[in-house]
Amino acid sequence: MDYMNAPGRNHLFVPGPVNIPESVLRAMNRNNEDYRSPAIPAMTKILLEDVKKIFKTTTGTPFIFPTTGTGAWESALTNTLSPGDRIVSFSIGQFSLLWIDQQKRLKFDVDVIESEWGYGADLDALASKLAADTAHTIKAICIVHNETATGVTNNLNSVRKLLDHYMHPALILVDGVSSICALDFRMDEWGIDVALTGSQKALSLPTGLGIVCASPKAIEAAKTSKSLRVFFDWNDYLKFYKIGTYWPYTPSIQLLYGLRAALDLLFEEGLENVFARHRRLGKATRLAVEAWGLKNCTQKEEWVSDTVTAVMVPAYIDSAEVVRRAWQRYNLSLGLGLNKVAGKVFRIGHLGNLNDLQLLGCLSGVEMILKDIGYPIKFGTGVAAAASYLQNTIPMIPSRI
Numbered sequence: 597m598d599y600m601n602a603p604g605r606n607h608l609f610v611p612g613p614v615n616i617p618e619s620v621l622r623a624m625n626r627n628n629e630d631y632r633s634p635a636i637p638a639m640t641k642i643l644l645e646d647v648k649k650i651f652k653t654t655t656g657t658p659f660i661f662p663t664t665g666t667g668a669w670e671s672a673l674t675n676t677l678s679p680g681d682r683i684v685s686f687s688i689g690q691f692s693l694l695w696i697d698q699q700k701r702l703k704f705d706v707d708v709i710e711s712e713w714g715y716g717a718d719l720d721a722l723a724s725k726l727a728a729d730t731a732h733t734i735k736a737i738c739i740v741h742n743e744t745a746t747g748v749t750n751n752l753n754s755v756r757k758l759l760d761h762y763m764h765p766a767l768i769l770v771d772g773v774s775s776i777c778a779l780d781f782r783m784d785e786w787g788i789d790v791a792l793t794g795s796q797k798a799l800s801l802p803t804g805l806g807i808v809c810a811s812p813k814a815i816e817a818a819k820t821s822k823s824l825r826v827f828f829d830w831n832d833y834l835k836f837y838k839i840g841t842y843w844p845y846t847p848s849i850q851l852l853y854g855l856r857a858a859l860d861l862l863f864e865e866g867l868e869n870v871f872a873r874h875r876r877l878g879k880a881t882r883l884a885v886e887a888w889g890l891k892n893c894t895q896k897e898e899w900v901s902d903t904v905t906a907v908m909v910p911a912y913i914d915s916a917e918v919v920r921r922a923w924q925r926y927n928l929s930l931g932l933g934l935n936k937v938a939g940k941v942f943r944i945g946h947l948g949n950l951n952d953l954q955l956l957g958c959l960s961g962v963e964m965i966l967k968d969i970g971y972p973i974k975f976g977t978g979v980a981a982a983a984s985y986l987q988n989t990i991p992m993i994p995s996r997i
């Protein structure tokens with residue numbers, strides 16, 4: 597029976613959706629309530645202020661949509677751009693590819709810069725385009741901060757520096773779905789115009805919230821942009837922000853309480869500690885992969901991701917079979933290889949509310965599957981490499997202790 601797997605708890609190591617902490621689960625276990633009562637606007641006001649902290653912005657305006665990352669993409673594009681606008685977009689993996697597909701279907705003139713999968717955004721190519729664009733026909737640069745399909749993190753500050761160097765006014769729109777709340781993200785400092793994330797990734801919530809944050813320049817652009825939009829229109833939200841009722845339509849009450857609890861956890865630990873924890877887990881995972889004699893899909897150290905590792909398997913192994921067996925035999929959920937790397941990589945997600953021992957459990961599961969599938973592995977090699985690194989580095993010390 598293919599649909600049955602091992603008893604006991606599921607070890608969820610896909611790079612989203614991720615584990616939900618107990619306190620967050622309990623915070624969401626509530627009845628519906630009237631969102632027009634004074635309680636929800638009061639709660640929303642504080643939530644919007646607190647959400648700014650995860651983007652590291654004081655000047656940005658956040659919007660919390662009942663949607664997923666895909667809806668947040670659409671909100672970013674349709675509020676700031678008009679059909680036919682030229683945008684430059686980097687194609688480096690499945691998520692950037694899907695965003696580009698959306699950009700084309702929304703009728704923007706998409707100028708795609710391609711990189712091989714495993715490589716980061718080609719910033720030299722961007723520099724050439726900016727240098728040539730003295731008429732400023734490029735209206736926006738769209739970039740995925742962390743490409744979840746290949747485990748590649750792009751350097752956003754370099755994009756800002758290039759635009760400044762060429763004194764180019766294009767907006768920077770950033771998909772931070774698998775980075776925000778896990779990797780350092782500085783909206784104001786890096787001059788990002790729209791940043792967005794989804795609740796089921798590093799925020800460790802259920803799927804269902806798309807959080808978008810707009811710079812003052814992006815809010816200005818929304819006043820004149822001509823793309824059709826209704827559900828995702830920032831101007832509707834702004835109208836209700838002004839009135840103080842906040843919601844143009846029904847918010848998900850339970851997810852708002854969940855978001856409150858998730859933010860409380862992040863702030864108690866301290867965002868910098870959260871980033872440090874992800875750096876340790878990422879490094880430990882990469883050390884295990886190296887000890888197994890396997891290669892990381894990420895082709896250069898500068899791009900390695902601390903939220904997801906895409907592990908390449910030898911040609912005689914089908915990575916989809918690794919994922920299938922992991923789930924069935926060990927109740928371990930690993931990420932599949934997507935599109936161009938289907939069958940060639942499996943992914944270990946190490947983001948969200950996660951600790952050292954959980955990761956070590958996952959790594960020992962991976963060792964068993966690799967053995968099952970015929971890869972010559974010496975048990976304990978990856979686990980030992982990861983454990984000795986974790987044990988030797990400063991553990992997370994939550995600020996509340």
Ligand SMILES: *Cc1c(COP(=O)(O)O)cnc(C)c1O
Nearest residue numbers: 664665666691742744773774794
């Ligand atoms: C998961 C993910 C998305 C898609 O988000 P959905 O919530 O599935 O719509 C977009 N971008 C990145 C980088 C992701 O990891």
